[in-house]
Amino acid sequence: MPTIQFTPQLRRFIAVPEVRSEARTLRSALEDAFAGNPLLRGYVLDDQGALRANVVVFIDGERCHERVRLDQALQPASTVYVLQALSGG
Structure with missing residues (x-):
């Protein structure tokens, strides 16, 4: 069963x-x-249902480049990481 994990930044x-x-x-x-x-x-998503510009998703260690359809296939043992980019200096 695929697992979805979110960055600690979002958990704040x-x-x-x-x-x-x-x-x-x-x-x-x-x-x-x-x-x-x-x-x-x-x-995570903008008002059009696409990934926000500051969100990156990795599935099984591979970055997802398709940001609108989000139709990438998941395997039963997949791990999905949802990361929110940090900004600032």
């Missing part, structure tokens, strides 16, 4: 526990995470 602002999902695509896995915490959606 909102509860984002590790999520286990039977989803077969990235978008479906994210929707499962949002179902558990609807406020999380606004931190």
